[in-house]
Amino acid sequence: MTHAHLPVVRPFRTSRPDAWWLQPLAVFLVLGGFIVYATWAALQNAHYTFGPYLSPLYSPEIFGSSPHALLGPKPAWWPGWLPFSPAILILWAPGGFRVTCYYYRGAYYKAFWADPPACAVGEPRTSYRGEQSLPLVLQNIHRYFLLLAVIVIGVLLLDSWNSFRFTDASGATSFGIGVGSLVITLNAVCLAGYTFGCHSFRHVAGGMLDRLAGHLVRKAAYDCASCLNRAHGRWAWASLLTVAGSDLYVRLCSMGVLTDWRIL
Amino acid sequence: MTTRPFRIFRGASGAGALREYATEVSEGMVVLDAVHQIQAESAGDLAVRWNCKAGKCGSCSAEVNGVPRLLCMTRLEDLPADRPVTIEPMRAFPHVRDLVTDVSWNYEVKRQITPFTPRPPDAPDGTWRMQQSDVDRVQEFRKCIECFLCQDTCHVLRDHRLHEAFVGPRFLVHAAALEMHPLDVADRTADLRKAHGIGYCNITKCCTTVCPEGIRITDNAIIPLKERVVDALWDPVAGLARLVRRRT
Numbered sequence: 001m002t003h004a005h006l007p008v009v010r011p012f013r014t015s016r017p018d019a020w021w022l023q024p025l026a027v028f029l030v031l032g033g034f035i036v037y038a039t040w041a042a043l044q045n046a047h048y049t050f051g052p053y054l055s056p057l058y059s060p061e062i063f064g065s066s067p068h069a070l071l072g073p074k075p076a077w078w079p080g081w082l083p084f085s086p087a088i089l090i091l092w093a094p095g096g097f098r099v100t101c102y103y104y105r106g107a108y109y110k111a112f113w114a115d116p117p118a119c120a121v122g123e124p125r126t127s128y129r130g131e132q133s134l135p136l137v138l139q140n141i142h143r144y145f146l147l148l149a150v151i152v153i154g155v156l157l158l159d160s161w162n163s164f165r166f167t168d169a170s171g172a173t174s175f176g177i178g179v180g181s182l183v184i185t186l187n188a189v190c191l192a193g194y195t196f197g198c199h200s201f202r203h204v205a206g207g208m209l210d211r212l213a214g215h216l217v218r219k220a221a222y223d224c225a226s227c228l229n230r231a232h233g234r235w236a237w238a239s240l241l242t243v244a245g246s247d248l249y250v251r252l253c254s255m256g257v258l259t260d261w262r263i264l
Numbered sequence: 265m266t267t268r269p270f271r272i273f274r275g276a277s278g279a280g281a282l283r284e285y286a287t288e289v290s291e292g293m294v295v296l297d298a299v300h301q302i303q304a305e306s307a308g309d310l311a312v313r314w315n316c317k318a319g320k321c322g323s324c325s326a327e328v329n330g331v332p333r334l335l336c337m338t339r340l341e342d343l344p345a346d347r348p349v350t351i352e353p354m355r356a357f358p359h360v361r362d363l364v365t366d367v368s369w370n371y372e373v374k375r376q377i378t379p380f381t382p383r384p385p386d387a388p389d390g391t392w393r394m395q396q397s398d399v400d401r402v403q404e405f406r407k408c409i410e411c412f413l414c415q416d417t418c419h420v421l422r423d424h425r426l427h428e429a430f431v432g433p434r435f436l437v438h439a440a441a442l443e444m445h446p447l448d449v450a451d452r453t454a455d456l457r458k459a460h461g462i463g464y465c466n467i468t469k470c471c472t473t474v475c476p477e478g479i480r481i482t483d484n485a486i487i488p489l490k491e492r493v494v495d496a497l498w499d500p501v502a503g504l505a506r507l508v509r510r511r512t
Contacts (some may be wrong), residue, residue, distance in 0.1 A: 003365075005356075006352075006355050007425055008422075015330030015352060017329035017344055043458065102490075106467035106468050109467070110468060116423060118419055119331075120327070123419060127424075128426065130465065131464070131466055136466070137463060143494065168307075199487045199488075207290065207491065208355075208491070208495060210414065211395070213395035
């Protein structure tokens with residue numbers, strides 16, 4: 001005997017009495033706010049350094065006008081009609097890493113595309129291809145962005161080390177701790193926690209193997225990645241906020257709005 | 265003892281409506297207790313499937329206040345007291361009557377997955393050797409009680425009804441338990457991509473949220489399988505590495 005399904009729930013309808021819309025709304029506001037802020041900050045090409053501090057949105061500064069620039073000022077071959085900012089050269093890499101991140105995918109499919117709006121809440125569209133075919137099958141590029149993100153983490157850790165090296169008026173460099181040093185370091189730690197808890201990193205570390213017992217280093221790396229992965233979503237949000245917070249701190253110090261207090 | 269209002273779906277084969285009931289409830293009661301009480305007091309023909317009443321058989325799956333749950337593991341005191349408790353059948357499967365659905369599609373899907381294929385025995389007596397740490401990872405998946413709540417909450421099945429193209433989270437967990445097993449040598453990646461439609465999962469984690477056994481379905485089963493599919497079918501560098509390994 002064949003039986004019929006209950007009708008599909010209408011768009012945004014549910015029997016859930018809780019505020020199911022709250023989480024996707026929060027994701028929409030925080031993620032959307034970050035995208036707007038990061039785009040604005042990346043296009044400023046100003047106030048991205050202060051003393052030994054370099055904004056993470058501009059790091060590594062490949063070409064630029066600050067002393068942090070690795071290869072000197074803006075290259076002569078840069079087209080005149082194209083606005084220049086050191087951030088444009090590098091932000092696509094960590095941006096791509098986040099866009100293709102498994103955690104963020106689940107979050108923004110709900111918050112930005114209502115696909116679905118929330119668990120057990122009716123969807124506003126009838127056709128669905130998911131990540132089975134183009135264009136979303138391209139999300140599988142995530143592992144390549146992971147490689148770039150690991151390089152960026154190395155650079156940010158170097159920035160963190162440099163943020164403790166202050167240069168005085170005579171040009172001598174000495175160890176010191178400013179509030180900015182702690183902000184920059186906290187950001188590097190949060191980004192490392194996010195990157196090394198990534199599902200793709202966990203796979204490469206050891207998840208791809210069925211037998212890990214004979215591989216001591218890979219087993220340790222897999223266990224560490226799994227440990228970080230349990231809170232991957234929390235690392236993702238924490239690092240998003242510290243990136244924006246670090247840029248804002250450096251920017252406000254550079255503009256003279258904030259004073260960078262020296263602890264040591 | 266207080267009286268609480270309930271709204272229970274009554275009807276057959278997809279047609280029907282919520283009907284209102286009320287019954288006295290006491291501390292510690294679960295939703296299934298209340299359903300049985302209503303059955304005894306005012307709705308003798310109310311159909312509900314149940315068996316162990318201990319959260320281990322997976323029979324009493326339904327939707328309580330819109331969320332897929334086991335009726336026997338949902339305490340009434342955990343639900344908002346200021347509104348009626350709504351109980352409906354699972355929406356991802358054909359409806360039989362009242363709270364009962366036909367979940368036989370799941371058993372057909374399970375038969376399509378390549379079964380456990382161990383390597384030749386390690387010892388002459390026909391036994392194998394493996395490390396506990398290698399088995400730990402797949403033992404999490406063995407906790408599944410096949411309640412199919414994960415299938416019910418998955419929007420690919422629930423809203424898009426892609427039962428022909430996508431096996432659902434339960435069977436991705438089953439495939440992961442086999443694919444990651446240290447003794448298994450079968451390769452299911454091509455099937456996962458095409459026949460089982462793993463790409464339809466867009467990682468909403470709703471399945472993980474409703475699992476009564478706390479299996480981290482998305483993080484520990486689906487995403488690792490997606491990564492293996494990428495290794496086998498999409499990643500040119502991984503393909504090149506395989507080619508070099510085979511040549512050497």
